[in-house]
Amino acid sequence: MLPAALLVLPDLFPGSGHALPYAARLAEALQAGLLLLHVRQDELLTPEEHPGLHTRRRERQSLAALQTLASKQAVPTETVSIEEFLPEAVGEIVREHQPLALVLSCPNAGAVPAEVVTGTALDLLRHISCPLLVLPPGGAAAFVPHRLTLAVDGHDFTLPNYPHIVPQLLTRPGATLDIVYVTDQKDPGAEAGHRALHAVRRSGLAAVPEGTWAHIVYNPDTAQGILQGAAERQADLLVVVARHHSLWGSLFHRSITGQLIDARAIPLLLLPALD
Structure with missing residues (x-):
């Protein structure tokens, strides 16, 4: 093996x-x-x-x-x-x-x-x-991603005990990680960004250096806001924490995760989280 x-x-x-x-x-x-x-x-x-x-x-x-x-x-x-x-x-x-x-x-x-x-x-x-x-369709350019954008919702998350690919990607020379937080409030205040950063730090997913700021995106449509944030940070890999309860859509509402897959806009790394 x-x-x-x-x-x-x-x-x-x-x-x-x-x-x-x-x-x-x-x-x-x-x-x-x-x-x-x-x-x-x-x-x-x-x-x-x-x-x-x-x-x-x-x-x-x-x-x-x-x-x-x-x-x-x-x-x-x-x-x-x-x-x-x-x-x-x-x-x-x-x-x-x-x-x-x-x-x-x-x-x-x-x-x-x-x-x-x-x-x-x-x-x-x-x-x-x-x-x-x-x-995405047609694949993606066959190079290793180095501009990672992590979209979080500001709440704590816990990842299963699986091998973590994100830290390995970030050890490569020139690799960067941007954290994106989408809100439907035009002026969410600095605390919103702080919560997003703290959630990533507490998860252990990746080291977030002191002085890092979350990239705040105002957009009433969360999925579109995430894609907007990834584009603004020129990401070549979008990383999203997929909570189990958020994976279920319905006849009238598709999960955010499903909408991001539907968009097929950028390589998308989905991290299953424990609820």
Whole structure:
């Protein structure tokens, strides 16, 4: 088993094969490995309405192709398989291997309905105990992010005991962390920013030097405010603490996390938090 690795879903959606190049570059920079997740699908698992869609022969070909892909990576790479794609099954793999993050890429526009992509990501977040890195359509520039923006709500948060990728990213030369706090008050006062900074410090996620100021964004729409703050700080990675209760949307209200995934605007690192 690899000591530290990124778990990659290279072909979860049609037209989403951009996760691996980004993950490979990131793993190389972090001196980590890669785990490529393969979903075994044969005629026993094929829905009745699609008979013959997957055969044992095609399954062997798919696995062989993935193993060939693994052998070509510049970092140690292994493959791991599950019988069918279910968030619970992925969660088991995460618990067993404890990856630094689970990486998936949004497909190009029109390839898969947006609600399917967002729903899948939210389902994964409910079942995994590691960060989820969601890449925008077309992938992202294959360089390691160095301008991180962390969006917080000003309340304390506790992260599970999983390997933390953010501190590792921040140890790289030139890496910076900006903290963004979005409010619907035009003059929230300095205390709002102080609360946001204290919450990050108490979480242990990252060291926040004295003299740091939170970047306050006024926007009645929290998700849009977070994206606005990331753009103003010229972020190349947006980090968001995803509280369990905030992952559930409804017919009339999408969670903030879901809206950020829907936006597909920037590489998005979601940190599942304990409530």
